[in-house]
Amino acid sequence: MNIANLIRQHAAALRALLVLTVILGIGYPVFIWLVAQIPGLRGNADGSLIEVNGKPVGSSLIGQSFTDAEGNPLPRYFQSRPSAAGDGYDPMATSASNLGPESVVDQPDKPSLLTLVCSRSAAVGELDGVSGARPYCTGDGVGAVLSVLGPRDNRGNVIHPTKVISVNEPCDTTKAPFLNSYEGVRVECRQSDHEYTLGLIVPIRGDAPANPQVPADAVTASGSGLDPHISPAYADLQVNRVAEARGINPDLVRALVADHTEGRTLGFFGEPRVNVLELNIALDSL
Known part of the structure; x- marks a missing residue:
């Protein structure tokens, strides 16, 4: 192969690299960005951010905690479901706990799934003034x-x-x-x-009822750890506590819960759900 042919081949490869870089590295991303700015798509493309008084307070697609500086739940707010993503609802560490139904024995540095469920149920029961008892849990909130x-x-x-x-x-x-x-x-x-x-x-099952007062989504984390929703049952459990903390009529709080309850996707996918951030913002705006 002579030098002239070698130069032509390298020049052709360089031109192909430049053309594909412009098309795929610049043109295609710009085109997708422009499509995402179409009305109706822009909000999702920008992260579905929710603003209050012109300041972003969160995303309708990502859950967050409503706690004080020490991690204690704030009684005036509806609480989200638990999260195993990083320190909680961390989009950079989205994950589940990877604990399965056979995780019933606590390790020195890691509680079992059963104990996590039991302790969360006891904590929710104490916070919302209901029984946190559930099968296979001790009264102290660990796996029986x-x-x-x-x-x-x-x-x-x-x-x-x-x-x-x-x-x-x-x-x-x-x-x-x-x-x-x-x-x-x-x-x-x-x-x-x-x-x-x-x-x-x-x-040991114990004598707890088969249908505990504390719903399952109050004691288990979602697969992503970022779920922004809770079930209507968990929202209803929190109504009286939120109303008492805010000094308002529980019926008003129930009406807000109903207004922020979404039905099944397309009428048959998933379950009805309540967006916690949107509901808490609505409460603050009263």
């Missing part, structure tokens, strides 16, 4: 799970328990386990040096 030790049959079931440990209740955090005895054996609290994993893990 036992480790049962003893001889087993060929299917792995313990035949005669010899030792029973409440695995989510360390001895330094509880005076007495949530259950006194299991099949005639006294239940002990967990000691840090005890190898309770050798036992059969047994969740």
